[in-house]
Amino acid sequence: MKLLKIGISGVRGIVGETIIPELVMDFACAFGTYLDSKKVLVGRDTRISGPMLHEATLSALVSTGCTVLDLGICPTPIIQYMVKHFKAKGAVSITAGHNDLKWNALTFINQDGTYLNMFQGEEVLDIYHLGKFTKASVDHLGKIELIDDYLNFYFKKLRNFLNAEAIKKAKFKVVIDPCNGAGAKIIDVFSQQMGFELIAVNNEPNGYFPHDPEPRPRNAQEVASVLKVVNADVGFLLNSDASRISFVAENGETLSEEFTLPLIAKYYLDKNPGIVVTNHSSSRMIEEVARGKNCPLVKVKVGQSYSIQSLINEDGVMAGEGSGGIAIPEFQSAFDGFLTMGLILEIMAVRKKKVSELVDELPRYHIIKEKIYCPPTKIHSVVNEAKNIYADRPVDTSDGIKIEDKDGWIHVRTSATEPMIRVIAEDRSKEKARERVEEVMNFISVLVK
Amino acid sequence: MKRATSLRISVSGVRGVVGESLTPQLASKFAQAFGTYLGRGSVIVGQDSRKSGTMVKKAVISGLLSVGCQPVEIGISPIPSIQVLAKESRSIGAIAVTASHNPKEWNGLKFITKEGLYLNYHQVDEFLDIYHQGEFSLVDVEKYKTPQFKEDSTEPHMTKLMSYFNVGLIGQKKFRVAIDCTNGAGAVLAPRYLKELGCEPVLLNCVPDGSFAHHPEPLPENIIGLCRTVVENRADVGFVQDADADRLAVVNEKGEPLGEELTLALASKYILSQNPGSVVINLSTSRAIDDIAKEFNVPVIRTKIGEINVVEHILSQEEKPAIGGEGNGGVILQDIHPCRDSFAAMGLILEYMAESGKTISELQDGIPRYYMIKDKIQGTQEKAYSIIRQLRKKYAGQGEISLLDGLKILFTDYWVHIRPSNTEPVIRLIIEAKSRDAAEKTVEFWRKEMSEAAKWK
Numbered sequence: 001m002k003l004l005k006i007g008i009s010g011v012r013g014i015v016g017e018t019i020i021p022e023l024v025m026d027f028a029c030a031f032g033t034y035l036d037s038k039k040v041l042v043g044r045d046t047r048i049s050g051p052m053l054h055e056a057t058l059s060a061l062v063s064t065g066c067t068v069l070d071l072g073i074c075p076t077p078i079i080q081y082m083v084k085h086f087k088a089k090g091a092v093s094i095t096a097g098h099n100d101l102k103w104n105a106l107t108f109i110n111q112d113g114t115y116l117n118m119f120q121g122e123e124v125l126d127i128y129h130l131g132k133f134t135k136a137s138v139d140h141l142g143k144i145e146l147i148d149d150y151l152n153f154y155f156k157k158l159r160n161f162l163n164a165e166a167i168k169k170a171k172f173k174v175v176i177d178p179c180n181g182a183g184a185k186i187i188d189v190f191s192q193q194m195g196f197e198l199i200a201v202n203n204e205p206n207g208y209f210p211h212d213p214e215p216r217p218r219n220a221q222e223v224a225s226v227l228k229v230v231n232a233d234v235g236f237l238l239n240s241d242a243s244r245i246s247f248v249a250e251n252g253e254t255l256s257e258e259f260t261l262p263l264i265a266k267y268y269l270d271k272n273p274g275i276v277v278t279n280h281s282s283s284r285m286i287e288e289v290a291r292g293k294n295c296p297l298v299k300v301k302v303g304q305s306y307s308i309q310s311l312i313n314e315d316g317v318m319a320g321e322g323s324g325g326i327a328i329p330e331f332q333s334a335f336d337g338f339l340t341m342g343l344i345l346e347i348m349a350v351r352k353k354k355v356s357e358l359v360d361e362l363p364r365y366h367i368i369k370e371k372i373y374c375p376p377t378k379i380h381s382v383v384n385e386a387k388n389i390y391a392d393r394p395v396d397t398s399d400g401i402k403i404e405d406k407d408g409w410i411h412v413r414t415s416a417t418e419p420m421i422r423v424i425a426e427d428r429s430k431e432k433a434r435e436r437v438e439e440v441m442n443f444i445s446v447l448v449k
Numbered sequence: 450m451k452r453a454t455s456l457r458i459s460v461s462g463v464r465g466v467v468g469e470s471l472t473p474q475l476a477s478k479f480a481q482a483f484g485t486y487l488g489r490g491s492v493i494v495g496q497d498s499r500k501s502g503t504m505v506k507k508a509v510i511s512g513l514l515s516v517g518c519q520p521v522e523i524g525i526s527p528i529p530s531i532q533v534l535a536k537e538s539r540s541i542g543a544i545a546v547t548a549s550h551n552p553k554e555w556n557g558l559k560f561i562t563k564e565g566l567y568l569n570y571h572q573v574d575e576f577l578d579i580y581h582q583g584e585f586s587l588v589d590v591e592k593y594k595t596p597q598f599k600e601d602s603t604e605p606h607m608t609k610l611m612s613y614f615n616v617g618l619i620g621q622k623k624f625r626v627a628i629d630c631t632n633g634a635g636a637v638l639a640p641r642y643l644k645e646l647g648c649e650p651v652l653l654n655c656v657p658d659g660s661f662a663h664h665p666e667p668l669p670e671n672i673i674g675l676c677r678t679v680v681e682n683r684a685d686v687g688f689v690q691d692a693d694a695d696r697l698a699v700v701n702e703k704g705e706p707l708g709e710e711l712t713l714a715l716a717s718k719y720i721l722s723q724n725p726g727s728v729v730i731n732l733s734t735s736r737a738i739d740d741i742a743k744e745f746n747v748p749v750i751r752t753k754i755g756e757i758n759v760v761e762h763i764l765s766q767e768e769k770p771a772i773g774g775e776g777n778g779g780v781i782l783q784d785i786h787p788c789r790d791s792f793a794a795m796g797l798i799l800e801y802m803a804e805s806g807k808t809i810s811e812l813q814d815g816i817p818r819y820y821m822i823k824d825k826i827q828g829t830q831e832k833a834y835s836i837i838r839q840l841r842k843k844y845a846g847q848g849e850i851s852l853l854d855g856l857k858i859l860f861t862d863y864w865v866h867i868r869p870s871n872t873e874p875v876i877r878l879i880i881e882a883k884s885r886d887a888a889e890k891t892v893e894f895w896r897k898e899m900s901e902a903a904k905w906k
Binding site: 016048049051056059060062063101102135136138139140144 | 468478506514515556
């Protein structure tokens with residue numbers, strides 16, 4: 001089985017199997033045709049397959065007559081921010097986010113700097129399937145312009161948005177692990193602009209990931225041990241395109257990425273009350289925090305594209321997922337790891353509290369996440385089948401199946417990026433959460449065979 | 450009549466029209482096939498100055514990376530410099546993004562082995578089989594290489610040129626040389642090369658931006674600008690390169706174009722005067738070379754049309770030939786590299802001028818005069834062979850007949866060569882006679898003979 005996932009905001013697969021130059025070119029040609037030969041930004045994370053996809057994308061885009069501003073290695077949120085600055089018609093980010101090295105993907109971004117929505121995505125896919133791409137003649141080929149001085153611009157804008165003075169005064173010591181991804185070295189500029197002392201680990205943009213580029217506790221051991229040695233105030237982990245983060249408290253506790261959203265919401269909603277958007281798999285912590293601030297909570301399917309679309313449609317004040325991605329439209333409607341780290345530093349500085357104290361203020365839940373391989377041919381029917389465990393209880397089917405009760409919930413859904421079924425449960429007690437997951441895993445492990 | 454297609458896949462590589470047939474997808478697939486054919490290793494990627502070069506090059510790099518090769522990007526470079534670099538470096542081959550002398554809408558790929566040679570017929574067969582079968586050795590991410598960049602890609606070529614020529618002798622003469630690079634790849638090396646030979650270059654169309662100031666083929670009608678530059682600047686000689694700098698045409702000090710056939714004739718005459726040996730040329734090259742060879746009592750070896758055929762014959766001779774080439778201005782000097790090389794041709798002509806103390810027009814006078822006409826009629830390969838079959842019967846015994854490549858008949862005062870083109874649906878008719886008048890009359894006669902023969906069946 002060759003793995004290829006075509007979604008509304010891009011295409012993802014395994015390099016050498018499905019991700020080959022022709023496929024990348026066909027998609028980039030479709031996107032260039034969709035953009036009507038206008039200006040487009042291209043950036044990538046540090047994966048070793050990155051240059052293959054990058055060169056294929058540039059070649060294809062100029063062949064459709066698009067002018068390309070090439071940002072080189074660049075975190076997705078910064079590409080998204082620069083789209084508006086350069087008044088581009090769209091952008092391509094070459095990154096597979098938290099997936100391991102053998103994966104890569106193209107993510108398509110519209111002129112507002114957000115992932116393509118359903119309608120835009122379907123239009124690109126129609127062009128792709130039709131295979132009728134714009135072919136510019138030699139005098140109308142696009143040009144490629146290398147852009148290299150955008151970081152200071154972005155970080156100045158970020159500094160203006162945050163309470164930079166408070167952060168600077170606090171003289172924080174911060175450990176950051178960008179996992180040798182797109183955030184590598186760029187965190188140096190971040191620290192200079194924000195005025196904190198940076199202790200970096202895995203800060204080489206060489207594309208070799210020392211651990212899975214997913215910000216979660218099991219990957220945070222390195223940050224936690226360095227943090228204790230240097231007595232840092234906080235530690236952060238980034239995914240490979242710096243869109244999502246998890247953090248480590250000053251006492252060395254590696255916190256679930258689920259804490260990122262409620263921690264920020266608790267602070268940000270005070271000043272900016274309004275609608276909050278999250279997905280069905282995110283922790284109940286955000287429900288309690290939003291309720292406490294009298295802010296409505298809207299739940300959508302898992303995926304940045306859905307969250308951001310809802311954020312825009314509902315005119316919300318923030319969106320976030322339990323996986324550690326936060327978007328604040330007042331800055332930009334995109335999951336932005338630098339904004340997220342900056343806000344956490346601001347909270348620590350303004351409220352003059354340690355990270356562990358801030359975390360203690362949050363309602364404690366325990367979340368257990370499991371996944372199991374399932375052949376793509378029967379993945380949806382297996383998920384549906386799992387309903388039978390809860391014969392007589394109300395089931396929410398807006399994204400897989402979700403069953404809630406007063407102590408917690410269980411969510412069973414198909415992964416958007418891999419042929420996997422994800423089983424996520426939350427409960428006030430860790431054992432109970434574990435039991436909820438095991439009940440489902442035992443049931444479906446027979447079905448997936 | 451079949452419409453001429455805008456994609457040509459032949460022994461000299463792939464050529465297509467950008468915006469029609471030459472897409473990123475096509476270029477990348479050919480690069481994947483070439484990488485699969487070579488095996489994993491570093492592959493040089495060079496380009497001429499065409500505006501579509503970046504688009505095609507990036508597609509090639511992407512294709513090479515996907516099959517585990519390490520692309521070494523060298524930017525705009527003359528094709529002989531790419532060939533020398535392929536041989537001198539540790540690469541396993543090279544791809545040149547060029548459409549040679551085709552108009553600017555075209556681009557293409559030429560495939561070069563680690564010996565710095567184009568693929569020969571057998572290699573092309575193997576390579577195209579891989580392309581057509583479409584089974585490329587795509588590699589996992591662990592085997593991916595990082596693309597590299599290399600500056601000074603012309604250095605190995607330059608070193609060879611400088612050590613071959615008598616720079617001191619040429620330098621003494623302080624020649625003023627008008628050079629027209631057609632805004633092609635030659636522009637990155639020609640001005641510096643001439644300066645290092647001690648000449649004073651007068652530059653024309655020396656910006657390698659692909660805006661071909663005239664048709665990028667060094668034919669007399671395309672080089673009026675150079676002729677004027679020679680006169681206005683009182684230059685000793687004028688040179689014009691084609692877009693990828695393998696061919697050269699010459700303008701004398703009076704501003705008269707010599708005709709591309711004279712380039713190899715002048716170079717051969719000089720080489721043989723210094724170092725007698727055989728001369729390897731293709732069937733369509735001027736008889737002037739035979740006359741010159743006779744003067745020095747050396748043999749002439751004729752080959753099929755196609756640079757690789759000449760090169761293979763040069764390399765397979767037991768005794769090293771003195772020189773080889775094609776009448777279209779392609780001079781091959783094995784001591785520098787067995788490939789057509791406009792820089793080697795310039796060096797030979799400048800050294801000839803310096804050594805003899807004569808002007809170009811005086812040297813031109815020493816070359817037997819012939820007049821060549823290259824004509825073509827529409828027709829498929831099949832029709833060409835039918836015509837050739839008829840004419841061969843009709844002219845049996847009337848001249849010296851060669852069937853090496855189409856039909857060539859050598860008469861006492863002229864020769865005729867009829868063959869199907871490798872790249873277009875046309876039949877080529879080439880005539881060389883002693884005067885323009887005779888040549889024109891002969892062409893008329895043979896056009897009639899061909900249309901008569903076509904009717905027979």
